[in-house]
Amino acid sequence: MEQPLLSTLDPGWGAGDPSTLIPEHAARRAELEALDPALAELYVRGAEVLAGAADAAALKERVVALLGRERGVVTLALAGIPALAPEQKKVRGRGLNLAKRWLEELEKAKRATLEQAAESREALDVTLPGRRPWVGHAHVLAQIRDELLDLFHGLGYSVATSPEVEHEEYNFTRLNFGPDHPARDAHDTYFVSPEVVLRTHTSPGWVRAMEERKPPLRLVFPGRVYRAEQVDASHMDQFHQMDGLFVDRDVSLADLKSTLNTFARSIYGPRVRTRIIPIYFPFVEPGAQLDVACAICDGSGRTNLGTGEQRCPVCKGSGWSELLGAGMVHPNVFRAVGYDPEEVTGFAFGMGLERIAMARYGIPEIRLFLENDLRFLNQF
Numbered sequence: 001m002e003q004p005l006l007s008t009l010d011p012g013w014g015a016g017d018p019s020t021l022i023p024e025h026a027a028r029r030a031e032l033e034a035l036d037p038a039l040a041e042l043y044v045r046g047a048e049v050l051a052g053a054a055d056a057a058a059l060k061e062r063v064v065a066l067l068g069r070e071r072g073v074v075t076l077a078l079a080g081i082p083a084l085a086p087e088q089k090k091v092r093g094r095g096l097n098l099a100k101r102w103l104e105e106l107e108k109a110k111r112a113t114l115e116q117a118a119e120s121r122e123a124l125d126v127t128l129p130g131r132r133p134w135v136g137h138a139h140v141l142a143q144i145r146d147e148l149l150d151l152f153h154g155l156g157y158s159v160a161t162s163p164e165v166e167h168e169e170y171n172f173t174r175l176n177f178g179p180d181h182p183a184r185d186a187h188d189t190y191f192v193s194p195e196v197v198l199r200t201h202t203s204p205g206w207v208r209a210m211e212e213r214k215p216p217l218r219l220v221f222p223g224r225v226y227r228a229e230q231v232d233a234s235h236m237d238q239f240h241q242m243d244g245l246f247v248d249r250d251v252s253l254a255d256l257k258s259t260l261n262t263f264a265r266s267i268y269g270p271r272v273r274t275r276i277i278p279i280y281f282p283f284v285e286p287g288a289q290l291d292v293a294c295a296i297c298d299g300s301g302r303t304n305l306g307t308g309e310q311r312c313p314v315c316k317g318s319g320w321s322e323l324l325g326a327g328m329v330h331p332n333v334f335r336a337v338g339y340d341p342e343e344v345t346g347f348a349f350g351m352g353l354e355r356i357a358m359a360r361y362g363i364p365e366i367r368l369f370l371e372n373d374l375r376f377l378n379q380f
């Protein structure tokens with residue numbers, strides 16, 4: 001075999017063991033060595049560089065150098081046969097044809113091995129430990145809302161909802177807000193147009209429900225409300241409320257009181273102390289505020305946090321914290337929806353879900369509810 005032919009193979013190409021691909025490699029090598037030692041050298045070197053190809057591109061490059069139709073080592077050797085002596089022609093011709101066929105077999109085997117390796121890299125390894133899927137949970141405010149809905153469902157209330165973008169008529173006028181009430185001012189309320197607002201409370205839901213239905217009614221109205229507030233640690237310009245409405249014949253303040261106490265006990269435990277004090281809201285008469293004994297100082301108004309007794313910072317010394325507003329539905333509200341205030345009476349109440357969550361969990365900052373910080377949300 002002429003050295004220039006073999007020298008076209010890159011001496012830097014890594015070699016592999018062909019017998020891992022073709023078990024007959026050693027026997028074939030011996031057969032060629034017996035026939036034509038120079039040819040055996042070409043075959044062995046060719047087989048080793050094919051076996052050593054690291055990927056499909058390297059294999060293709062080496063196949064072209066060995067078996068390429070124009071410049072391949074084997075092709076050039078075949079082209080040199082006619083110049084040989086008649087005896088040599090026969091031997092070299094037979095040996096080259098064998099070497100060519102065996103190298104082609106090796107290429108095929110190597111290609112299959114490389115393809116298989118690529119597939120198994122992409123394939124799913126079922127022996128790997130599983131990845132636990134990330135599971136979310138309800139927002140703390142949604143948990144409070146659902147808990148309250150459960151409670152009121154048990155007291156016979158159904159859920160009703162109303163639009164967040166509301167006519168001023170429903171948000172104010174039919175709820176007995178006077179034309180000059182300060183809540184109607186753009187300082188307190190987001191106006192979409194002169195007649196349309198982002199609702200400032202869930203109470204417009206009562207008006208809509210009473211217009212659609214005949215008494216008796218027993219409904220709760222959960223939802224988001226909007227106020228044009230300066231945002232700070234205890235004020236947001238959007239928050240969540242739940243109103244309740246009970247309308248029937250002979251509904252009394254005693255019914256309201258027992259409902260509110262049932263509610264407060266379910267939220268704060270059966271031993272919680274409550275008080276109801278009068279307060280003004282346009283849509284109820286009389287209006288009331290339900291307070292619960294301060295959870296921090298247990299109603300004493302004084303705390304001792306290790307630095308001596310001092311005024312309780314949460315209830316500011318009063319011993320009470322405000323839980324919700326309530327009252328008997330104002331006769332003007334009944335008239336606005338076509339109910340006869342001589343025929344029916346009713347009570348209503350409304351509470352802020354953020355306030356309940358903050359009191360229960362000691363959350364100092366209302367903005368946390370909307371910040372979507374998982375470090376906060378995952379605590380509930």
Ligand SMILES: [Zn+2]
Nearest residue numbers: 294297312315
């Ligand atoms: Zn207190």
